[in-house]
Each structure stands twice: as structure tokens, then as C-alpha cells.
Amino acid sequence: MAKKKVLLVDDEESLTKLIKLNLEATGQFEVSIENRGTEAVKAARAFKPDIILLDVVMPDMEGSEVAQRLKEDGALKSVPIIFLTATVTAEEVSQAGGTIGGEMFLAKPVNVQQLVDAIGQHVH
Amino acid sequence: MRPVHSLLKRQLKRHLNVEDPGALPPEWRPFLESINEAYHQSDADRVMIERSMELSSQELLSINALTKERERRLRTLLENVSLVAVGLDKDGRVEYANPFYLKLTGFSEADVLGQPWFDRFVVGGTGGQTHQAFRRIMESEFFPQYENVILRKDGEERRISWNTTLLRDEKGDIIGTLSIGEDITDKLKLQQQMIDNEKARTIAQLAGGVAHEVKNPLAVLLQGLEYFIRQIDFGDNKIIPAILKDMQHAVLRADSIIKGLLDLSRPPQMSLKPENINPILENSYLLLKNNFDRRHIRLEWKLDPALPMVVVDKEKLLQVFINLFNNASEAMSQGGGVITVCTSTVKSEGGHCVVTVIEDTGSGIPPDVMSRIFDPFFTTKRGQGGTGLGLPIVKNIMQLHGGTIEIRNRKEGGAHVRLEFPVRKINQMAMGFAEQG
């Protein structure tokens, strides 16, 4: 089975490195990292991910704006996005059924299993 | 010469048998004249004395009327103001209490007149701060403005800001005091509410910022630990995996503190329904029962079966009761103890209130921390799992319900928590639902 391609957009470098390590260690994923929100669209075009994990609060560009641009891009608009958020609690996310305003959310800190499950729900 | 005074005439006739003094020897004349003069003079003096006496008695009368009028006005003032007025004699016994005081406290005149004021009607009683202030006033004639807390007949406390003046008798001796006071209880409550709102806003602002700054490092730690646990083969070494697990737990604990902080800062999303408080209390206990049984903590129920419904968010109330039950149980020693839960209805200003009292046989709250127990992050259980968010969350939820919470220590030891929920009228309930959308 082909590995699922995950684009991880988050300004916290050490976190992206570790998530990449952990996801790739499961043998199911190929992970690419982008630490700048402004470069996310370019990175996505180049990498052609199956799913994008996107941080909500980034210094150069908010996650919501990055998502907006991804959706405006013909080639990328159908790629599912999961937001990673530090300001919403896991409980609130799960009470809301995993989506807030139609978007999918994961509350930081996430563990590896939660990531794998969430990706599995959207990429088959 | 002046005309002969009638008294002189009468005496000349009686003793010398003369009608006309001119018939007497001329050498008597100067003598008779000076006597005549003396009679006239004494007449004039008498008239003057009489006049002045008449005058002064009129004056006295009018002064008296004036005093009466002043007294009457003062009395009308005291009878009609929305201020508490209390007169005490030298020994601190009540000589006068105005209608506003009686209305405020629910006492009748017969309840208070002649009674020792500080013993019976002031929190802190004889020897308390206010009693000392009274003594100072009596001794040094110094009139401090001071506050104290007085008791209503039903035991409720009202905070009063007093102005006191000395009363003297005609001789100028001190015979007692007259104090006029303003009931500042509600004003203070409002101030406290404003401070609380301000605090809540600050916390909300902080919470978002802190959550973001702290959760990212926590996420790094969690991912890193997970990498070690999943990827490294520690062979026979049991210690390292155990340490890593402990570290994982520590990270999750830190995360749960942030979660509490975020919860506290959330705009209220209430789902209000008319509920009976009793089953909510029982359900809260069921969630904790296993834990309580193990620790020999028993519940004693004194639930009013005829409790009226109150409009509340059931889930949020569960959290209130669980937090309070947990606090009670955490205050108990190894040997366990008893938590008494009592519900009842009381009459309040705007209608009725459902009251829930939760008492425990634990350690009670150290007096020096009493004022801080509602502060976010204040805990005496640091290092034992306390985050100090339990009571702030409880207070928050009570305020969202228009209710109140009061905590004090019981005389017998242990804590006494009193919750009050307003029982709203049906139409108010409907309005509440409409607001909810």
C-alpha cells in the first residue's frame, strides 16, 4: 500500500520534526514540513499531499488564511485540511464532533495515535 | 414734690391722724419727701421686675417651643430616612431604633429596646472592634467613622457604615450616643461583582495567550516522549520506560491545567432547563461514590422532597457539586468523614431561593487563606494534584445562574458551603429560554 503523503505546516520547528519522525516511524506516511505559513501553498503544490495538517496560530500568516489560499487553488482545493490548535481544548473539539464551523480540528498536544486516527478518517 | 404716695397717705392717717401732710411741722418735710420718694422708687422697681419676669418667661416658652420643634424635626428625619439610626445609652443598651433599622433587620421595637446592642445585634459582639470603637467614643469624645456588620433577625448579615455623635444632658454630661448608618452591603456586592468581572476578563485574555505559548512546548514534549517510548528498545531496563511514562503524565497534567484555564475563560454556553436540584446532587455523588467508599467518606442526605424547580444547566451544576464534594473529601483525614447535603427553600427579596448546603467534617479552611479561596490558582494542595481552579469555576457557574456561593467554617469544625439559586417565575423562565435562542 502506498504511503499517505502528509504536509505539516507549523511554525514550531521542533514539533514538526518530531511529528514527522513519529508518523514516518509507523511506516504508513511520508511527511513533508513547512514552517512558514506564507510558503504553504507553494510547498503543497510541489509536494502534492493527500492531507494537510495546519497550525492555526503562526506569526507570519494565520492558519485560516493559509487554508483560504489552499482552497482557492484549483489543484489543492480538494485536499483535506486538519487544523492543529492550542487554544481549543480536546474536549471542546470532540464535543463539537471534531469540526468547528465545518473545519476539522485537533487540539494540541496530540499523541501519535490521535494523529493517525484523524488522518485515517479523511484519507483512505 | 411728687404726689403723696397712697401708702404714705394711709400711714399718716393711721398713725398721726392727718389727711394733709402740709398740716405737719415744716421740719418734717424733707423726711416725708424722702419716704415718699422711696415708695415711688420701689413701685418703679417692682414694675420693672415684673416686666422683665414676664418677658423672660415668654422667651423661655418660645425657646422651649423651638427645642420641641427641633426635636420633632430630627425625629421625623430619623423616622423617614433610608438610613439606619440607633441610639445607645452609656452602657451600650438600645434606647432608640428608627423604623428603617426595624424594617431592614426584621426586629420589632420590643425586640431591641433596652437590649445590649453589641452583644445581641453586632457581629463580633462585646469586645469586638465596634464595641471598642464605642468605648473610644465615650472616653475620648473622638468620633470615628467606622463600619461593622449587623445581624438581621433571620441571621443574615448587613454591612453598615456608621457616623456617631455623643448625646449630653443639660449639664453637659455624656448620656449616650446616636449613630446614623448607611447599609452598604449591596454597594459592596456590586463593587465585588465588578472586580470579579474585570478579573474574569483578564483571565480570558491571559488564557488564550498562555494556552498557545504553553501548549506548543507541551506538544513537543509529548511527541518527543512518544518517540522514545515507541522507537527505542530498552531491553531489560524497566526504569527508563517508567520515567518516560511519568514524564508523559506530567505533561498531560500541565495540559489539564491549561484546559481548566480555558474552560474558565470561555463565554458561557448554557443550556438552561427547569430542573430539580436533588437528583443532580445524587448523580454527582454517584460519579464519586467508588472513590468515597474506599476512603470511608459517607454522605448524609437531608433533601427537601418538595423542592421547587430551578432553571439551570444540569451539566454545569454537576461540575459545581463534584468540585465541592471533591474539596470536602480532600479536606478529610485518612479516617474519612461525613458530608452532609441539605436542600431547602427560603424566601428572599425577589421571591424564593433554593438553598443547597454542603457541610463536611474535614479540616476547615485556615482563616488566613479564607479571602483567597476563590482566586484562580489559589490552592493549599500544591504538589498533591490541586490546581486551584475548582472554586473559581464553581463561582463562575453560580454567577451564570444568577446564584450565589458562600463558604465559611463551621463552629464544630469543617467547612460549610451555601449555594443559592433564584427560583424564577414561569414567564421569566420563558424569557431566559428566548435569550438562549
Ligand SMILES: Nc1ncnc2c1ncn2[C@@H]1O[C@H](COP(=O)(O)OP(=O)(O)OP(=O)(O)O)[C@@H](O)[C@H]1O
Ligand atoms: N471543604 C473544604 N475544606 C477545607 N478547605 C477547603 C475546602 N474547599 C476549599 N478549600 C480550600 O480552598 C482552596 C481552593 O479550592 P479549589 O477547589 O479552588 O482548589 P483545589 O481544591 O486546591 O484544587 P482543584 O479543585 O483545582 O483540584 C483549597 O486548596 C483548600 O485550601
Ligand SMILES: [Mg+2]
Ligand atoms: Mg478543589
